[in-house]
Amino acid sequence: RGDVVIATKFLPRTEEERQNKVSARDHIEGSLNASLNNLGMDYVDLYIYHMWDYHTPMEDIMEALDSLVKAGKTRYIGISNAYAYQIATANAYARAHNLTEFVSIQGYYNLIFREEEREMNRFANENNIALTPYSALASGRLSRLPGDNSSQRMNLDNFAKSKYQDTADQDQEIIQRVHEIAEKYQVTMTGVSLAWLLTKATAPVVGATKVHHIDGAVAAVNLKLTSEDVHYLEELYSPHPLVGVMADNN
Numbered sequence: 001r002g003d004v005v006i007a008t009k010f011l012p013r014t015e016e017e018r019q020n021k022v023s024a025r026d027h028i029e030g031s032l033n034a035s036l037n038n039l040g041m042d043y044v045d046l047y048i049y050h051m052w053d054y055h056t057p058m059e060d061i062m063e064a065l066d067s068l069v070k071a072g073k074t075r076y077i078g079i080s081n082a083y084a085y086q087i088a089t090a091n092a093y094a095r096a097h098n099l100t101e102f103v104s105i106q107g108y109y110n111l112i113f114r115e116e117e118r119e120m121n122r123f124a125n126e127n128n129i130a131l132t133p134y135s136a137l138a139s140g141r142l143s144r145l146p147g148d149n150s151s152q153r154m155n156l157d158n159f160a161k162s163k164y165q166d167t168a169d170q171d172q173e174i175i176q177r178v179h180e181i182a183e184k185y186q187v188t189m190t191g192v193s194l195a196w197l198l199t200k201a202t203a204p205v206v207g208a209t210k211v212h213h214i215d216g217a218v219a220a221v222n223l224k225l226t227s228e229d230v231h232y233l234e235e236l237y238s239p240h241p242l243v244g245v246m247a248d249n250n
């Protein structure tokens with residue numbers, strides 16, 4: 001158990017739980033107990049708050065999370081889908097009250113969605129917070145050329161589709177460049193996309209659906225891109241409106 005790092009997430013309270021006055025502490029502890037039961041473990045390494053909860057005081061959440069760390073059920077806490085200012089506020093509260101601070105941010109970040117670069121990357125780097133981005137491969141778009149129809153998921157995953165449809169033209173030019181760099185080094189597009197993200201982030205979350213996908217992700221660790229490659233991959237990006245959880249959660 002000590003050789004692997006296990007992370008899992010919890011959702012904010014449901015509307016029904018709020019109406020039934022389930023406290024933040026009971027909700028969060030209940031969620032973690034259910035995860036530990038499912039995993040057959042007595043602790044996880046990182047417990048991640050899935051998205052900012054606008055209906056629960058931040059203080060209640062930080063106190064509940066701290067009690068789980070003190071109880072030994074999780075070693076660290078992280079957060080996902082949050083703005084830099086929210087993490088700064090929560091961690092400042094924790095520091096002032098001798099509570100546990102967030103050590104990681106799981107943001108939505110990849111070569112064709114780089115809005116984390118506005119504030120989060122710099123905030124995280126300056127405050128020793130690990131960037132552990134999700135959708136590192138844009139749900140597969142950064143692993144294959146546009147028009148490659150070999151993925152059932154690309155056709156069926158409507159939520160992912162909705163996130164990329166408005167910027168598809170610009171995205172395709174960037175994806176084409178990923179392909180060019182992959183040809184140059186005789187590696188996969190997955191390797192290039194993840195190697196680029198590893199120049200910014202600590203540990204991307206990679207959605208593997210097949211065993212060989214793990215090998216593809218691991219190979220990226222040894223691929224070192226030059227600063228010219230990085231510039232070439234980044235050059236065509238222009239800011240995108242927020243989409244997905246960050247746009248929907250308010």
Ligand SMILES: NC(=O)c1ccc[n+]([C@@H]2O[C@H](COP(=O)([O-])OP(=O)(O)OC[C@H]3O[C@@H](n4cnc5c(N)ncnc54)[C@H](OP(=O)(O)O)[C@@H]3O)[C@@H](O)[C@H]2O)c1
Binds near residue numbers: 140
């Ligand atoms: N915090 C959040 O709000 C949030 C939101 C979304 C996701 N996530 C997390 O992030 C994980 C991944 O999300 P995602 O699916 O959007 O991520 P992703 O890593 O961007 O995309 C995964 C897709 O990329 C393709 N792929 C992966 N490895 C590959 C390889 N080595 N070679 C070729 N293709 C490869 C697969 O496509 P095919 O299946 O088509 O082959 C796979 O479905 C989820 O499981 C979840 O834990 C978190």
